[in-house]
Amino acid sequence: MDFLKTIMLDKKIGATIRKIEDLNEAIHHPNIGTIFLLGADINVLPSIIKKIQADNKILMVHLDMLEGVGKDKAGIHLLARMGLRGLVTTKPNLVKFASAEGMTVIQRLFVLDSESVKTGIKMASTVKPHAVEILPATVPRFVIQDMKDALGIPVLGGGLLKTEEDVRLALSKGIDAVSTSLRHLWDMYY
Incomplete structure:
Protein backbone atom coordinates (compact mmCIF):
# COMPACT_ATOMS: atom_id res chain seq x y z
CA MET A 1 0.00 0.00 0.00
CA ASP A 2 1.20 3.49 -0.79
CA PHE A 3 0.36 5.03 2.58
CA LEU A 4 0.99 8.64 1.54
CA LYS A 5 -1.31 8.28 -1.46
CA THR A 6 -4.12 6.14 -0.03
CA ILE A 7 -4.22 7.42 3.57
CA MET A 8 -2.80 10.94 3.41
CA LEU A 9 -4.33 11.42 -0.07
CA ASP A 10 -1.06 12.99 -1.26
CA LYS A 11 -1.45 15.81 1.26
CA LYS A 12 1.22 16.85 3.74
CA ILE A 13 -1.11 18.06 6.50
CA GLY A 14 -3.77 16.11 8.35
CA ALA A 15 -6.30 17.60 10.75
CA THR A 16 -6.17 16.56 14.38
CA ILE A 17 -9.58 16.77 16.05
CA ARG A 18 -9.92 16.63 19.82
CA LYS A 19 -13.63 17.55 20.12
CA ILE A 20 -16.49 16.28 17.99
CA GLU A 21 -17.76 19.85 17.58
CA ASP A 22 -14.67 20.63 15.49
CA LEU A 23 -15.18 17.76 13.06
CA ASN A 24 -17.28 19.58 10.44
CA GLU A 25 -14.61 22.20 9.88
CA ALA A 26 -12.05 19.50 9.06
CA ILE A 27 -14.47 17.57 6.86
CA HIS A 28 -15.25 20.65 4.77
CA HIS A 29 -11.72 22.05 4.60
CA PRO A 30 -10.43 21.77 1.01
CA ASN A 31 -6.81 21.06 2.05
CA ILE A 32 -7.65 18.29 4.49
CA GLY A 33 -7.94 14.70 3.30
CA THR A 34 -7.14 12.85 6.52
CA ILE A 35 -8.67 13.40 9.92
CA PHE A 36 -6.98 12.15 13.08
CA LEU A 37 -9.64 11.81 15.77
CA LEU A 38 -8.18 12.09 19.27
CA GLY A 39 -11.35 12.28 21.29
CA ALA A 40 -14.67 10.47 20.95
CA ASP A 41 -16.64 7.61 22.36
CA ILE A 42 -18.04 4.44 20.91
CA ASN A 43 -21.60 5.82 20.87
CA VAL A 44 -20.87 8.56 18.32
CA LEU A 45 -18.20 6.76 16.33
CA PRO A 46 -20.53 5.02 13.81
CA SER A 47 -22.03 8.34 12.71
CA ILE A 48 -18.56 9.91 12.47
CA ILE A 49 -17.29 7.04 10.33
CA LYS A 50 -20.29 7.34 8.02
CA LYS A 51 -20.00 11.11 7.72
CA ILE A 52 -16.28 11.13 6.97
CA GLN A 53 -16.53 8.30 4.46
CA ALA A 54 -19.45 10.04 2.72
CA ASP A 55 -17.20 13.06 2.24
CA ASN A 56 -14.39 10.90 0.80
CA LYS A 57 -12.03 11.70 3.65
CA ILE A 58 -9.88 9.28 5.61
CA LEU A 59 -10.46 8.74 9.33
CA MET A 60 -7.67 7.61 11.65
CA VAL A 61 -8.92 7.09 15.21
CA HIS A 62 -6.48 7.23 18.10
CA LEU A 63 -7.60 4.08 19.88
CA ASP A 64 -5.82 4.92 23.14
CA MET A 65 -8.12 7.95 23.50
CA LEU A 66 -11.37 6.35 22.35
CA GLU A 67 -13.81 5.82 25.20
CA GLY A 68 -16.16 2.89 25.60
CA VAL A 69 -14.34 0.17 23.69
CA GLY A 70 -11.92 -2.41 24.98
CA LYS A 71 -8.30 -1.86 24.07
CA ASP A 72 -7.99 -5.49 23.05
CA LYS A 73 -8.57 -7.89 20.17
CA ALA A 74 -12.35 -7.97 20.68
CA GLY A 75 -12.55 -4.18 20.80
CA ILE A 76 -10.64 -3.84 17.55
CA HIS A 77 -12.82 -6.49 15.92
CA LEU A 78 -15.88 -4.46 16.94
CA LEU A 79 -14.36 -1.29 15.42
CA ALA A 80 -13.63 -3.14 12.18
CA ARG A 81 -17.25 -4.39 12.04
CA MET A 82 -18.35 -0.75 12.44
CA GLY A 83 -16.43 0.09 9.30
CA LEU A 84 -13.42 1.80 10.85
CA ARG A 85 -10.46 1.39 8.54
CA GLY A 86 -7.65 3.15 10.37
CA LEU A 87 -6.17 3.32 13.86
CA VAL A 88 -3.42 5.18 15.65
CA THR A 89 -2.00 3.66 18.82
CA THR A 90 1.03 3.65 21.07
CA LYS A 91 0.47 0.01 21.98
CA PRO A 92 2.27 -2.62 19.89
CA ASN A 93 -0.22 -5.42 20.60
CA LEU A 94 -3.03 -3.24 19.23
CA VAL A 95 -1.03 -2.63 16.04
CA LYS A 96 -0.95 -6.40 15.48
CA PHE A 97 -4.67 -6.88 16.23
CA ALA A 98 -5.70 -4.00 13.94
CA SER A 99 -3.46 -5.19 11.11
CA ALA A 100 -5.01 -8.65 11.40
CA GLU A 101 -8.44 -7.01 10.94
CA GLY A 102 -7.21 -5.37 7.71
CA MET A 103 -6.96 -1.88 9.18
CA THR A 104 -4.33 0.68 8.34
CA VAL A 105 -2.30 1.31 11.49
CA ILE A 106 -0.03 4.11 12.62
CA GLN A 107 2.29 3.40 15.55
CA ARG A 108 2.65 6.56 17.62
CA LEU A 109 6.07 7.01 19.21
CA PHE A 110 7.18 9.61 21.74
CA VAL A 111 10.77 10.64 21.11
CA LEU A 112 12.34 11.75 24.36
CA ASP A 113 15.96 10.70 23.91
CA SER A 114 18.22 8.37 21.92
CA GLU A 115 17.00 5.35 23.86
CA SER A 116 13.37 6.06 22.98
CA VAL A 117 14.37 6.22 19.30
CA LYS A 118 16.00 2.77 19.54
CA THR A 119 13.04 1.35 21.45
CA PRO A 136 7.13 15.92 18.80
CA ALA A 137 7.46 16.74 15.11
CA THR A 138 10.35 19.03 15.99
CA VAL A 139 12.87 16.21 16.47
CA PRO A 140 16.33 16.40 14.87
CA ARG A 141 16.79 15.28 11.26
CA PHE A 142 18.84 12.22 12.28
CA VAL A 143 15.91 10.78 14.26
CA ILE A 144 13.66 10.89 11.20
CA GLN A 145 16.37 9.44 8.98
CA ASP A 146 17.17 6.66 11.45
CA MET A 147 13.47 5.70 11.55
CA LYS A 148 13.13 5.74 7.77
CA ASP A 149 16.33 3.76 7.25
CA ALA A 150 15.40 1.13 9.83
CA LEU A 151 11.69 0.80 9.08
CA GLY A 152 11.21 1.69 5.42
CA ILE A 153 7.78 3.20 6.10
CA PRO A 154 6.48 6.79 6.17
CA VAL A 155 7.27 8.92 9.19
CA LEU A 156 4.58 11.36 10.25
CA GLY A 157 5.08 14.12 12.79
CA GLY A 158 2.74 15.59 15.36
CA GLY A 159 2.95 17.94 18.29
CA LEU A 160 4.73 21.22 18.94
CA LEU A 161 3.94 22.68 15.53
CA LYS A 162 2.78 26.24 15.97
CA THR A 163 3.77 28.17 12.86
CA GLU A 164 4.00 27.58 9.13
CA GLU A 165 7.78 27.73 9.52
CA ASP A 166 7.58 24.87 12.06
CA VAL A 167 5.71 22.76 9.49
CA ARG A 168 8.13 23.64 6.69
CA LEU A 169 11.09 22.78 8.91
CA ALA A 170 9.59 19.43 9.95
CA LEU A 171 8.94 18.50 6.32
CA SER A 172 12.40 19.66 5.25
CA LYS A 173 13.94 17.30 7.82
CA GLY A 174 12.27 14.33 6.12
CA ILE A 175 8.92 13.99 7.87
CA ASP A 176 6.48 12.82 5.21
CA ALA A 177 3.36 14.53 6.60
CA VAL A 178 2.18 16.20 9.79
CA SER A 179 -0.97 16.20 11.87
CA THR A 180 -2.06 19.35 13.64
CA SER A 181 -5.07 20.78 15.43
CA LEU A 182 -4.16 24.37 14.52
CA ARG A 183 -6.60 25.57 11.87
CA HIS A 184 -4.30 28.17 10.34
CA LEU A 185 -1.84 25.39 9.47
CA TRP A 186 -4.53 23.50 7.59
CA ASP A 187 -4.45 26.32 5.03
CA MET A 188 -0.90 25.52 3.95
CA TYR A 189 -0.51 24.07 0.45
CA TYR A 190 1.93 21.26 -0.31
Missing part, protein backbone atom coordinates in the same frame (compact mmCIF):
# COMPACT_ATOMS: atom_id res chain seq x y z
CA GLY A 120 10.56 2.84 18.96
CA ILE A 121 12.43 1.38 16.00
CA LYS A 122 12.63 -2.03 17.66
CA MET A 123 8.94 -2.00 18.56
CA ALA A 124 7.77 -0.87 15.12
CA SER A 125 10.08 -3.39 13.42
CA THR A 126 8.35 -6.14 15.36
CA VAL A 127 4.70 -5.17 14.84
CA LYS A 128 5.01 -3.66 11.35
CA PRO A 129 2.63 -0.67 11.27
CA HIS A 130 1.92 1.04 7.96
CA ALA A 131 3.53 4.26 9.25
CA VAL A 132 4.91 5.74 12.44
CA GLU A 133 4.02 9.09 13.93
CA ILE A 134 6.69 10.67 16.04
CA LEU A 135 6.01 13.25 18.69
